[in-house]
Each structure stands twice: as structure tokens, then as C-alpha cells.
Amino acid sequence: MIYFNQVGYLPDAKKLAITTHHADTFCLCERQTGKMVFEGVLKPFHDGKPDAASGDITYRADFSDFRAAGEYTLHIGNIVSEPFAIQKNAYHNLKIALIRSYYFQRCGCALTAKHAGQFAHACCHHAPAALWDNPSVQIELSGGWHDAGDYGRYVTAAATALAHLLYAFSLFPDRFPDHLNIPESGNGTPDLLNECRYELTWLLKMQRADGGVFHKVSTWRHAPFIMPECDTAPLLAYAVATPATAAFAAITALASRIYAPYDAKFADKLKAAALLSWDFLQEHPEFIAFTNPPGSGTGEYGDSSDRDERFWAAAELFSLTGEKRFLEVFLSLYQEDFSKTALGYAATGGFGALSFYFNPVFAGISLDGKYFVPSAQGEFRNSKILPATQDMHAVRERIRKDFLTAADHCLFLTTQSAYPAAMSEHDYHWGSNMTLMNNGILLILGYLFTGNSDYREAALAQLHYLLGCNALGYSYVTGFGARSCRRPHMRTVFADGIDEPIPGFVSGGPNARPSDEPGRRLIPAGTPPMKCYVDEYGCYSLNEVTIYWNSPAVFVTAFFDEAL
Ligand code: 9MR
Ligand code: ZN
Numbered sequence: 001m002i003y004f005n006q007v008g009y010l011p012d013a014k015k016l017a018i019t020t021h022h023a024d025t026f027c028l029c030e031r032q033t034g035k036m037v038f039e040g041v042l043k044p045f046h047d048g049k050p051d052a053a054s055g056d057i058t059y060r061a062d063f064s065d066f067r068a069a070g071e072y073t074l075h076i077g078n079i080v081s082e083p084f085a086i087q088k089n090a091y092h093n094l095k096i097a098l099i100r101s102y103y104f105q106r107c108g109c110a111l112t113a114k115h116a117g118q119f120a121h122a123c124c125h126h127a128p129a130a131l132w133d134n135p136s137v138q139i140e141l142s143g144g145w146h147d148a149g150d151y152g153r154y155v156t157a158a159a160t161a162l163a164h165l166l167y168a169f170s171l172f173p174d175r176f177p178d179h180l181n182i183p184e185s186g187n188g189t190p191d192l193l194n195e196c197r198y199e200l201t202w203l204l205k206m207q208r209a210d211g212g213v214f215h216k217v218s219t220w221r222h223a224p225f226i227m228p229e230c231d232t233a234p235l236l237a238y239a240v241a242t243p244a245t246a247a248f249a250a251i252t253a254l255a256s257r258i259y260a261p262y263d264a265k266f267a268d269k270l271k272a273a274a275l276l277s278w279d280f281l282q283e284h285p286e287f288i289a290f291t292n293p294p295g296s297g298t299g300e301y302g303d304s305s306d307r308d309e310r311f312w313a314a315a316e317l318f319s320l321t322g323e324k325r326f327l328e329v330f331l332s333l334y335q336e337d338f339s340k341t342a343l344g345y346a347a348t349g350g351f352g353a354l355s356f357y358f359n360p361v362f363a364g365i366s367l368d369g370k371y372f373v374p375s376a377q378g379e380f381r382n383s384k385i386l387p388a389t390q391d392m393h394a395v396r397e398r399i400r401k402d403f404l405t406a407a408d409h410c411l412f413l414t415t416q417s418a419y420p421a422a423m424s425e426h427d428y429h430w431g432s433n434m435t436l437m438n439n440g441i442l443l444i445l446g447y448l449f450t451g452n453s454d455y456r457e458a459a460l461a462q463l464h465y466l467l468g469c470n471a472l473g474y475s476y477v478t479g480f481g482a483r484s485c486r487r488p489h490m491r492t493v494f495a496d497g498i499d500e501p502i503p504g505f506v507s508g509g510p511n512a513r514p515s516d517e518p519g520r521r522l523i524p525a526g527t528p529p530m531k532c533y534v535d536e537y538g539c540y541s542l543n544e545v546t547i548y549w550n551s552p553a554v555f556v557t558a559f560f561d562e563a564l
Contacts (some may be wrong), residue, residue, distance in 0.1 A: 016464070017063070019079070051419075091463070111118050124151070148493055159244075163343070169193065214238055222297055319458050432509045463556055476507045507544070511527040519538075
């Protein structure tokens with residue numbers, strides 16, 4: 001087989017295909033005419049030694065020098081690839097579908113035929129939720145996105161997805177159109193923001209009057225594989241916890257900054273909510289962890305510390321208000337020992353670091369030069385701007401170094417990997433495609449901070465892996481690529497009776513230690529990590545989708561797709 005990006009390549013980018021088939025040369029032919037347009041030498045990778053993550057001995061076909069747009073097939077001996085495109089906007093439809101996936105996850109409203117086509121369905125989960133430990137208290141918590149293949153709505157997961165999406169927007173604001181065919185399309189606000197607002201509007205409801213934030217709203221156990229409107233089990237608001245409260249404060253503060261130019265009233269509401277949760281955190285310096293009450297089976301999203309969420313909240317509130325009290329907490333938490341580059345749901349230090357790095361107080365300061373552009377959203381509102389002190393510059397420089405160290409590690413892993421991805425053989429865990437895409441973000445930051453195109457190329461390699469240049473030759477995005485996954489662990493996709501999956505969903509991907517029964521049964525012992533994947537509905541630890549696996553893919557794809 002030939003492994004390559006099934007969605008296609010940008011004309012001027014590096015273009016690689018990988019094979020385990022030994023031959024001397026390869027060629028590229030025009031799809032329509034069969035005419036050979038490029039010939040090259042197949043190069044053994046790693047001197048013919050097997051690759052740790054895939055177990056494969058591989059050869060590389062490098063056709064980077066061929067730049068003409070068109071549709072082609074690759075030929076190695078008598079093996080022929082599926083056709084693929086080289087074109088300028090190769091990832092445009094992908095970007096749109098990845099964003100539109102969030103519309104398909106909307107909860108508490110009907111999905112209409114106009115916007116959802118054959119995937120339309122009735123309104124779901126609209127009943128009020130009861131406090132899980134006091135059912136006489138009912139709260140209206142409808143709205144937001146279903147988290148994943150299940151119908152739960154979880155605050156830390158939501159904050160993470162929103163962070164990837166809103167940072168993508170704030171760094172590349174001109175890449176998000178307003179014509180994605182969602183209900184708000186055409187209202188003059190980019191649809192990414194329209195879609196995120198749907199989630200933020202729900203998120204605001206998750207805040208208690210005292211500022212504490214419920215960790216999640218879901219049923220007691222996961223629904224069977226039925227459509228969401230058929231899932232009428234009672235909804236419950238689970239306990240307040242500090243990681244959720246701090247992540248809430250962080251994301252509402254960030255959102256307040258981003259939405260201000262579009263809707264000042266909404267921005268003010270977000271800001272007030274962020275401040276209220278901040279006050280709750282000050283009154284509760286202790287870590288209030290969340291664990292599922294015994295017997296409850298929906299997502300737990302456990303965490304071992306809330307320091308990094310508090311760090312993130314302090315950073316975003318400082319970026320929003322410029323107030324010293326937030327800066328002080330931020331600088332003190334920066335000294336603590338947690339990752340300052342992690343962009344996940346339990347480890348959020350990277351978001352705090354990003355916020356500080358792009359803080360408007362540094363506007364006009366360019367450590368590297370041309371790529372630091374504080375966005376239109378980057379202005380302090382209702383506050384005085386503190387002049388940046390020496391300390392602040394020093395921390396900012398350390399943040400830059402932290403990110404570059406992480407990006408360099410990703411670069412190193414990519415050069416070591418047969419299917420060039422920033423993934424060591426130990427990185428194939430539940431949701432490995434999030435690590436892959438988050439590493440794509442780190443590489444993009446490396447590029448933005450230095451202008452060194454090696455980072456950019458490596459970032460693109462992560463997208464190539466996601467879309468088929470991997471040891472199984474799967475494209476892990478539904479509806480994209482000749483061999484894309486078709487049976488994601490997603491209740492709607494299973495229950496809707498439609499053969500095609502809903503397009504634009506990123507599968508969790510290979511997991512060397514599957515937790516689900518079919519995955520354990522179907523993957524033989526000793527299978528190399530990159531091959532531990534099965535495209536089956538039952539494989540929740542291999543083939544589920546979630547809002548925070550799509551979101552870093554939106555970031556990476558938007559970086560490579562300038563089209564509107
Ligand atoms: O993405 C989560 C993964 O990192 C964890 O290992 C796993 C087990 O705790 O849970 C995953 O999150 C799931 C969540 O609990 C419920 N919704 C679906 C999520 C993706 O599988
Ligand atoms: Zn719902």
C-alpha cells in the first residue's frame with residue numbers, strides 16, 4: 001500500500017508518501033490521462049531499520065519538487081494509490097467541515113434540514129436538570145454541545161475545545177468565514193464565533209450564584225445507542241469543582257476579549273461571570289476535585305490538581321483587565337511545577353502561557369519580529385494598562401523558550417518517525433490524535449515565534465498523518481479521504497440509520513492499551529502502537545470523537561488554509 005495525505009497537498013509544501021513496498025523508483029501520474037508527470041527515487045528510511053511506533057520498514061517517495069495543481073495517482077511497482085489532489089486550497093473544505101461538526105453536536109435545539117441535511121433531528125435534552133444530590137432543586141441547563149459520542153456536557157472539556165478554537169481565531173482572525181450554513185450564518189460575525197457562542201451561552205448557565213461551576217450536566221449513566229432526542233433519562237447537575245470553576249473563569253475571560261468588538265453586552269456578561277468565578281476561587285484556595293459519585297457512569301474528566309487551571313484563569317483575567325491582582329497570582333503560579341505548554345483538558349498550563357505571551361501589554365514588542373501581531377481583540381477594556389516590567393519581560397521570554405523547547409521536541413520526534421509524526425511509540429493512548437494535533441499547534445507556535453519553516457513543515461506533517469499518511473492508511477476524519485473512518489463511536493452516527501457518517505469528525509485514533517471490549521478482542525497482542533486501531537462503533541477508546549479532538553485540528557487546518 002501507499003500511505004499519503006488522502007485529502008491532498010499544497011502546491012509549494014513538502015510532499016511525502018510512505019510505503020513498505022521495496023522498489024527503486026516511484027512515479028506520479030495524472031489521474032485523467034494516466035500520463036507520467038514526475039519520477040523519483042524511493043529512499044529507505046532509517047537505513048532499513050524498523051520504526052518503533054509502527055514496526056514498519058519504510059521507503060519514502062518525495063515529490064515536493066512537483067508543484068502543478070491537479071489530480072494524480074502515485075505508482076510504486078504495480079501498486080497504485082487512490083487519486084488525490086495538489087491544489088491551493090487543499091484543506092478548505094476540511095476546515096469548514098471540522099468547524100461545522102460543532103453544529104452537529106448542538107444540544108437543546110432541533111437540527112434543521114436546512115443546516116443539517118439528512119442528519120437533521122429533533123430537539124434533545126431540553127428538560128431542566130436536577131441537582132444530583134438534591135433532586136428537588138431544578139436548574140435550566142439546556143444548550144451547548146454534546147461532548148463526544150456520548151451526550152454529556154462537561155465544563156473542563158468545553159473550556160479546552162473553546163480555547164483551541166478561540167486561540168485559532170485570535171491568531172488567524174481572517175480565516176473564518178460567515179457562510180458555513182449554520183443558523184447564524186450571514187449575521188456579520190464569523191461562524192466560528194457564532195458556533196462558540198452557542199457553547200458559551202450554555203456554559204454561563206453552569207455557574208452557580210456564588211461563582212462555583214458545576215463540573216458537568218449529564219444523565220446518571222450513558223444513554224444506549226439511540227438518537228439524542230430519544231434520550232429522556234433525567235439530567236443531573238453534578239458537583240461544583242475548582243478545575244471546572246477556574247477553567248470557566250479562564251475561558252469566559254478569553255471569550256470576553258474576543259467577542260468585545262462584535263457584541264459589547266455579551267462581552268460584559270462574560271467578564272462579570274469570569275470575575276465572579278475568580279472570587280469563588282479566592283474564597284476556596286483548596287483543590288475541590290471532582291469524582292463521579294459511585295454508580296454514575298458518564299465522563300469523569302478527573303484532575304489531580306487545579307494549579308494549572310488557576311494559572312490559566314489568572315493569565316486570561318490579566319489579559320482582559322490589566323489588573324495587578326491577576327498578574328501577581330499568575331507570576332506566582334508560573335513558579336510552580338506543572339507543564340506550561342500543555343493544551344489539554346486536565347493540563348491547561350499552555351493556555352495560560354499563551355495568554356500571557358500574547359498579552360496586549362506587550363503589543364509592539366517583537367522578540368523575533370514579524371509574527372507577533374496582537375489581534376484586534378488585543379486591547380484592554382475598562383482598565384489602565386500597566387507598563388510591562390522587567391519581570392514580565394523575563395517571564396514572557398521564558399514562556400517563549402518553553403514553547404520552543406516543546407516545538408523542538410516535536411520536530412525531533414517527527415524526524416525520527418517513519419510516518420513523520422511528532423509521536424513517540426509511547427504517545428499512542430486514548431485520544432492519541434489530540435496529542436498529534438496539539439503537537440501540530442506547538443510546531444505552529446514554533447514557526448510563529450521564529451519564522452523557521454522547519455516548524456511549519458513539521459506541523460503540516462501532523463496533518464498528513466491525520467489524513468492518511470500513517471501505518472494503517474486511515475484518514476481519521478469522517479468524510480475526508482478515500483479510506484476515512486466510517487464507524488465512529490458516536491450515538492447519532494450509529495442511530496440515525498444513514499450509511500454515511502456525519503462528516504468532519506476527528507476519531508481518537510490508535511491506542512496501545514484499549515479499554516473497550518471489541519478493541520481488546522480485535523487487536524492482536526504485540527500489535528505496534530500506531531496500528532492499535534479499529535474502525536468499529538463499539539471501540540470507544542479508539543474510535544470516539546470529542547469536541548476537544550476536533551478543536552486542535554481546526555487550529556492546525558486554519559493555519560494551513562487561508563481561504564475564506
Ligand atoms: O478523552 C478522555 C481520555 O483522555 C480518557 O483517557 C478517557 C477515560 O477517562 O476519557 C476520555 O474522555 C471521554 C469522556 O470521559 C466522556 N466523553 C467521551 C470522552 C472521549 O472518549
Ligand atoms: Zn442533547
